Amino acid sequence: MAAPLASLHLDVAEHALDVETLGTFADTVGASPRAGPRGDGGTR
Structure with missing residues (x-):
């Protein structure tokens, strides 16, 4: 029982x-x- 339990x-x-x-x-x-477009502000 110990072997299957350990496995x-x-x-x-x-x-x-x-x-x-x-x-x-x-x-x-x-x-x-997600952070990229908001970070650079140019692609919204």
Whole structure:
């Protein structure tokens, strides 16, 4: 029982890390275009 439980915990930890990485990447990519047009003020 201990082995499957440890394996499941590892899968959950990896999934959480992937979600965090994807979320950070999406924020970085998403924030740039949104900030760009407002920042330069020329494309509104």
